[in-house]
Amino acid sequence: MxxxxxxxxxxxxxxxxxxxxxxxxxxxxxxxxxxxxxxxxxxxxxxxxxxxxxxxxxxxxxxxxxxxxxxxxLPYPRVKPDFDAAVIPSQLHAAAELYYIYQHERMKVFEVIDVLRKLFQLGRLRIQQGPGARGLYILEKWRPLRYTRRDRMIAYKRAFNYGQGPTPAGAVVNRNFHYQFVAFMSSMAQYTRDLTISEVIKGSQQIDDRPYGTIASIQRLGTDLRYALDRSSYGNILALTHEIGQYLQTSLDLLEAPDILKGFDANNKWDVIEIVSQRHLNGHAPLSQRSKMAEAGRRALEFIASNDFATSIDIDVFRAEIRPIAAYAEAWIAAYRMTSEGRRFPGVSDQLRWSVGLPARQAMRIPA
Structure with a gap:
């Protein structure tokens, strides 16, 4: 032809x-x-x-x-757009898992395990031959982590610009991640809020035309997040996430061991983390908020990794996809606002206006 x-x-x-x-x-x-x-x-x-x-x-x-x-x-020069699809999905999924690991880092899980190992080695932990004692012995004997705390800090810095870890010379740092991520969560929350309001109070000749929420902000922020995470999560991020993820799961299982729970008079692993943090680590982290941010943030990043944010997507399909993710976004925002860095969060509407270019003062003056 x-x-x-x-x-x-x-x-x-x-x-x-x-x-x-x-x-x-x-x-x-x-x-x-x-x-x-x-x-x-x-x-x-x-x-x-x-x-x-x-x-x-x-x-x-x-x-x-x-x-x-x-x-x-002359033939028409039709160039196929492929920028939005030019990412490596495995890197994006690794970044989602790394975010989950980071929140557990903030909950001091890895530090708690190190404290338990030292207490067990020094004879200050009253356990002997139960599953917890065996687990601590294995961790001490095998030292399974190739990637140290410094390696984790570098990974958090590169992928999310979180923490005070060193930045290797020449490495790409995702400096705008937090701003884009908060804006993405806000855009999903705002969309479903508009959707709910419109379904209740906005009239139309057709019942299906009632929702008026726009998907453009979600698609734009999602595409930007995909691109930024893809260009900053190369190298050892995938391998590190696999190894640290396995170690985290082993550590959480270990904290549920009956002899360790009994040794601290605890009901569950979160009690152990809180007690050890209070006694040995200068206070505990906000476990409730961080655990919810870990769960909801990972789910949202997995959605970003798996979605190409096609402009031509059917609006009904998009609504069906976005509703469960928006629930996680609302949960993440509610937890984030209770953390030390999230207490200055201006609210979904102001955050979204700021993210699309309005100055912060001007955005906050506009009524919601």
Whole structure:
């Protein structure tokens, strides 16, 4: 099949637009929504299928077999957009898991395990031959972590710009992660809030047209997060996440051992973490908030990793996908506002206005 010329391509677009307008006008309102997306998809498919034979710069300047052609007869230079898909999913999923690990780092889980190992070695922990004692012996004997605390700090710094870890010379640091992530969570929360309000109070001739929330902010922030995480999570992030994730799971299981629970008169592992942190680590972290941020943040980042944020997505499909994630976003925001760094969070509306370019003072003056 030969390529569509520039002039033919433009004519086809004008004819399709006229056909599109006339045909939709003849359809009943309840049928229009179903057909308009099918028309658009079919037109885009027609243009892509008629890409035709390769046409290079040599053909453009007349070195091809047909010599120099008028501009109107030249093939239309249709370049396929692929930026949004140019990421490595495994890196993004590793970043989601690394975020979960980071929140447990903030809960002092790794420090608590180190304290228990030292207490067991010094004979200050009254356990002998139970599963907890055996687990601590194995950790002490094998020293399973190749990646040290310093390596973890570097990984958090590179992927999220969190912590005070050193930045290796020449490494890419995702300096805007937290701003973009908070804005993404805010945009999802704002969308579902608008959706709920519109379904309750906004009238329409068609019941399906009531929601008016926009998905553009979610798609833009999600795409930016995908790109930034992809370019900062290369190197050893994937291997480190696998190893530290396994070590974290082993550590959490160990803290549930009956003899360790009995040794601290604790009901569960979180009691052990709190007691050890209070006695040996100058106070405990906000476990409730951090645990919820870990769960909800990882789920949101997994959604970002698996979603290409296509502009042409069906709005009904998008709503179905976003509803469960928006619940995690609301939970993350509620927990974040109770942490030391989140107490200055201005609220979903102000945060979203700031993220799309309004100065902070001006955004906060606009009524919600």
């Amino acid at each position: 030969s390529s569509l010329s520039f002039e033919t391509n433009e004519t086809l677009k004008r004819l399709f637009q006229r056909f599109y307008r006339e045909e939709l006008a003849n359809l009943a309102p309840e049928e229009r929504a179903a057909f308009e997306r099918q028309f658009e998809q079919r037109f885009q498919q027609l243009l892509e299928e008629n890409g035709g034979e390769p046409f290079g710069f040599a053909d453009l300047i007349g070195f091809g077999g047909e010599g120099v052609k008028p501009f109107g007869d």
